[in-house]
Amino acid sequence: MNTNAGLKWTDVQDIAVELAEHHPEVDPQYVNFPDMHQWICQLREFSDDPQRSNEKILEAIQAAWIEEVS
Template identity: 60%
Template structure:
């Protein structure tokens, strides 16, 4: 089974590895949504994301990048 929207930390780690030169603090939610959906291990319904989920992923990615 692949990643789901609620797998915040795992998604953040994969985003950090996929986009090492990106400062996650400045990523727009539309780009973040597209990048999460493009992850090889992501298998959740793209329409199930919410602003809160995306914010949580972004915050975890910021922590991972530190």
Template identity: 60%
Template sequence: MSLKWIDTLDIVLDLDEKHPDVDPQYIRFTDLHQWVCDLEEFDDDPEKSSEQILEAIQMTWIDEKD
């Protein structure tokens, strides 16, 4: 399975597994972007990201942590 920027929940689940001690509320978008691109399953153009996409990932990750 390959992940695209639109696969928010799947990205969040992988990020949470890879970075369980991170509080997503305080993550910088530059770090978040890099972490998503570094996911083994991620297969999308890094340039297709936007602040809106990263914010959606961050908010979903915050919700998953609660």
């Protein structure tokens, strides 16, 4: 993880790890993208422009999160 600049949308795996740690009760298979987007933007380590995300990025994060908890 690039700790100097914080998490960016391209840090898919690192974001997935953070989401798994912050939301252990959640099954990532069933998270909707608006909720996930909000949770990512609320991560203390996140420092990217919220408007730069898109469905492809969120799908990649969701897939990495599923892999992280399985």
